Amino acid sequence: MYQEVILDHYKNPHGRGLRDGDVEVHHVNPTCGDEITLRVKLDGTSIQDISYEGQGCSISQASASVLNELLVGRQVDEAVKVQEVFLELMQSKGKLEPDDAMEDVLEDAVAFAGVSKYPARVKCALLSWMAWKDATAQALGDGAVRESA
Amino acid sequence: MYQEVILDHYKNPHGRGLRDGDVEVHHVNPTCGDEITLRVKLDGTSIQDISYEGQGCSISQASASVLNELLVGRQVDEAVKVQEVFLELMQSKGKLEPDDAMEDVLEDAVAFAGVSKYPARVKCALLSWMAWKDATAQALGDGAVRESA
Amino acid sequence: MTPQLPGLLDAEAIRKDFPVLDRLVHDGKKLVYLDNAATSQKPRQVLDALSEYYERYNANVHRGVHTLAEEATALYEGARDKIAAFINAPSRDEVIFTKNASESLNLVANMLGWADEPYRVDSDTEIVITEMEHHSNIVPWQLLSQRTGAKLKWFGLTDDGRLDLSDIEQVITEKTKIVSFTLVSNILGTVNPVEALVRRAQEVGALVLIDASQAAPHMVLDVQALQADFVAFTGHKMLGPTGIGVLWGRQELLEDLPPFLGGGEMIETVSMHESTYAPAPHKFEAGTPPIAQAVGLGAAVDYLSAIGMDRIAAHEHAITEYALRRLKEVPGLKIIGPDTPEGRGSAISFTLGDIHPHDVGQVLDEQGIAVRVGHHCARPVCLRYGIPATTRASFYLYSTPAEVDALVEGLEHVRNFFG
Amino acid sequence: MTPQLPGLLDAEAIRKDFPVLDRLVHDGKKLVYLDNAATSQKPRQVLDALSEYYERYNANVHRGVHTLAEEATALYEGARDKIAAFINAPSRDEVIFTKNASESLNLVANMLGWADEPYRVDSDTEIVITEMEHHSNIVPWQLLSQRTGAKLKWFGLTDDGRLDLSDIEQVITEKTKIVSFTLVSNILGTVNPVEALVRRAQEVGALVLIDASQAAPHMVLDVQALQADFVAFTGHKMLGPTGIGVLWGRQELLEDLPPFLGGGEMIETVSMHESTYAPAPHKFEAGTPPIAQAVGLGAAVDYLSAIGMDRIAAHEHAITEYALRRLKEVPGLKIIGPDTPEGRGSAISFTLGDIHPHDVGQVLDEQGIAVRVGHHCARPVCLRYGIPATTRASFYLYSTPAEVDALVEGLEHVRNFFG
Numbered sequence A, B: 001m002y003q004e005v006i007l008d009h010y011k012n013p014h015g016r017g018l019r020d021g022d023v024e025v026h027h028v029n030p031t032c033g034d035e036i037t038l039r040v041k042l043d044g045t046s047i048q049d050i051s052y053e054g055q056g057c058s059i060s061q062a063s064a065s066v067l068n069e070l071l072v073g074r075q076v077d078e079a080v081k082v083q084e085v086f087l088e089l090m091q092s093k094g095k096l097e098p099d100d101a102m103e104d105v106l107e108d109a110v111a112f113a114g115v116s117k118y119p120a121r122v123k124c125a126l127l128s129w130m131a132w133k134d135a136t137a138q139a140l141g142d143g144a145v146r147e148s149a
Numbered sequence C, D: 001m002t003p004q005l006p007g008l009l010d011a012e013a014i015r016k017d018f019p020v021l022d023r024l025v026h027d028g029k030k031l032v033y034l035d036n037a038a039t040s041q042k043p044r045q046v047l048d049a050l051s052e053y054y055e056r057y058n059a060n061v062h063r064g065v066h067t068l069a070e071e072a073t074a075l076y077e078g079a080r081d082k083i084a085a086f087i088n089a090p091s092r093d094e095v096i097f098t099k100n101a102s103e104s105l106n107l108v109a110n111m112l113g114w115a116d117e118p119y120r121v122d123s124d125t126e127i128v129i130t131e132m133e134h135h136s137n138i139v140p141w142q143l144l145s146q147r148t149g150a151k152l153k154w155f156g157l158t159d160d161g162r163l164d165l166s167d168i169e170q171v172i173t174e175k176t177k178i179v180s181f182t183l184v185s186n187i188l189g190t191v192n193p194v195e196a197l198v199r200r201a202q203e204v205g206a207l208v209l210i211d212a213s214q215a216a217p218h219m220v221l222d223v224q225a226l227q228a229d230f231v232a233f234t235g236h237k238m239l240g241p242t243g244i245g246v247l248w249g250r251q252e253l254l255e256d257l258p259p260f261l262g263g264g265e266m267i268e269t270v271s272m273h274e275s276t277y278a279p280a281p282h283k284f285e286a287g288t289p290p291i292a293q294a295v296g297l298g299a300a301v302d303y304l305s306a307i308g309m310d311r312i313a314a315h316e317h318a319i320t321e322y323a324l325r326r327l328k329e330v331p332g333l334k335i336i337g338p339d340t341p342e343g344r345g346s347a348i349s350f351t352l353g354d355i356h357p358h359d360v361g362q363v364l365d366e367q368g369i370a371v372r373v374g375h376h377c378a379r380p381v382c383l384r385y386g387i388p389a390t391t392r393a394s395f396y397l398y399s400t401p402a403e404v405d406a407l408v409e410g411l412e413h414v415r416n417f418f419g
Ligand SMILES: Cc1ncc(COP(=O)(O)O)c(C=O)c1O
Pocket: C264, C286, C287, C288, C289, D037, D038, D100, D101, D102, D103, D134, D136, D137, D182, D184, D185, D186, D211, D213, D214, D234, D235, D236, D245, D377
């Protein structure tokens, strides 16, 4: 499960550290103690920044780094679609072989396909993504993002 | 376990029916519902009568009949000894082979040796004997019989 | 010769799966096992599932990242999926593993005792059961009643062994918080009218708990069709191992109701000052669960489903019909409970003249025939019918008409013996 | 080469009895099972006892008059005799079978909650535990405290992983009704000072419950020597099946205290209006007990006793000493808990630099090495030491120095991988 890509993100995380943001959330995975504090900064519906700090395993750390790399600069609705595809992949229990279309959407995040075989680790991979979804919904002040969950 | 002797006592019980007595007791075996009402009549320390009525299986019925046959007419202290030997036999889990001495004491009651192998039935065989012991102790109004339990 | 009855399974083929049925007792007598209402025998498939679990996968479940822990978790949770499908549960998360049906029943009683409104059972409220319950569906409610002050009420029985619902409006009232009853009586064999009871309970807003211990092994059990709130049953009576039971409960109730046993596995997060609880079913599964036993029960429902619960029910119906007919030929035999095959399961209780059931059972045993005698953990039924005990023969998918014949012959022998 | 350590058992011979230890994982890696504190593996002798029970004797216990019922009862009650002897109980009737240690602990908490004076826990009284308890010895007391208003207090920990008893007189007071603590910590490995705790509890008249879940498998357990009132442990950690636990309690307490679960087997007589209860242990064993599991646990203690608990303890001590020495060689590794072999069991928790335990565990698993990672159901210990989780290696009678070497090598690999 430890793809080179994941290890790279773990060792050299993108956009780590807390910066200015519109909303801050704190999410915890109670079963393993992984934690993340995450801030989103929007410009209208465009994602200006996702900054974060946390502790946890390589999977949760790398996943936050990928999230940052993949979503910053996008429109929220595009980003939500990426998040949905990632969620689908993570819930696939290793049974989903990412095709080209999926790779186009997820880029580095396809490296997490192997993690989906490990139920205990899926939550680690999803932690930052769930935190981001929550923060974004709050920042937009409506249920739009929440609904598409 | 159903020795001829036991079946005989079951079909033709000795001294069944309630007659005049000094003390009456009612004992129940809660696990199987066997019941006995038993009266003792003493003349000093000599057992004049043991009368009883009850419902229950052949073992409990036959055992009451044997009790009556064996103990009526005896001195209480002799009877207590018989009772103790019977108790020992019944608690032997089928491991005690009655010898001549025991047969002399227990007479027909040695037929119950086989019952001692069946834990569920030992209580049936002992029901009337425990009732008798209780009634006798009450009739004597002291702890003498109780103590030797 | 034993007749061929319509609806019978190929019991000879099935019996090959059950090693214990080859047992000889009392110096070479073939075992005739008619004590299935007490516990069923286990097919090789279940025993193999147990051995395979211990020999290849054994580990503690949940939270492990090593291979065995993940495999064991998948097997344990996979068993939950199987049980959920077997009872047509809307969600797998509604299936709680307990140690037996008794724990399942006590679990509900305790949840309600500690619950907040609107579920809370207290001194202003009433609990309703029936006179034909197993002690495991009586004593928990007596304890709850003593401990909360709630009033315990019950439905009585008719002379022919059915629930007397004539006073249903007086028994189940606006004060009733819970109605708990058995789907099939373990002593009388009676199948109870679920619909009437559920309808009345719903009218007054009471919860319904169904004790399906004698139903799950023998018929199609569809918790959605039953419309109950909770359904309890036990593994060892349905080809599964000892040491496992099930409580099914409606999701929103399981969310709202408080936990019962506290400990590992049932928590979300713990500090010395306070704890929060995992979502159901884990909230109600404190400690290391009966992992191997769940796997074994999963194999048992696979076995039952492969044959088909409807076909098993038809087989038992045919056997029961035949048994009732044959038993009525025995002089002095009186059936306690419904004496026709309609609306009853395959447990048949009876008395035989004034021969005590202990004697009946013992003499049958000497011929290799295993029946149960006593009050069958339903003593109020014996009190109701003024008898100290009954003899009970109970059948299952591997029972044959020849075994019924053996029983009837055995009873003739009993009569002669004590005659 | 791996050294020959004094006190080692012939683990190679022992390992032949454990089928799972031949398992290969991840395409042919030999399984190195170091998760024994979570659950132990089972020897063939235990699996054979289970199979034999189901294939020859299976029946429901107590009250049956047929052969199988009598044989099954003798086996089940025989298992009780074996456990009683194993823990040196003064009487077999003091041994209660439960489903796991968690139920045993909850059972005591509930008995005390419903008890009459002088045992009753209520809002004027206090409960004492420790900060190193397993969640199963924390949550039941939190629930009891919430439900009765009793105050929950606890002993904190020293920096080197031992109980801080410096304030024992303030923690255990005249108001204390129960002191419940673990004999051996499942996360730190610490062996606790029973005598000091029991002495103080006796001074103030409090009852003592000892959680021996991590002790019973590994050392001589003598309930009389401990001088406790209750001792709880679990079958699956001591070579036995899942689905069975034990509570030992002093006879006079078991007589005085009220029942917990109600149902079949635990009663003396039942009517709709009231019930009376059987004497202990049956009073606390509602419903069909874990019959096969008790038989399996009996076989497990036979196996342990044949080797000798003192020799098993010596073996584990040698392995632990070696493991501590070798682990200290790993750069960045920090032991959480006592770091010398004195006064500790064979579970060793550690952190490895800032590599998260999940990653440590996963990479070890890829090499076939099974350890546990997380808070080990003792989250307050992690909070106390300011760490999110630990990696834990835990040994048993079949563990070898070569497995310690494999662990140390594996950890080197982990360091390189994430370095
Ligand atoms: C110290 C301790 N207490 C209690 C338990 C609970 O045992 P079980 O999960 O079998 O109930 C465990 C094991 O998980 C333990 O290590």
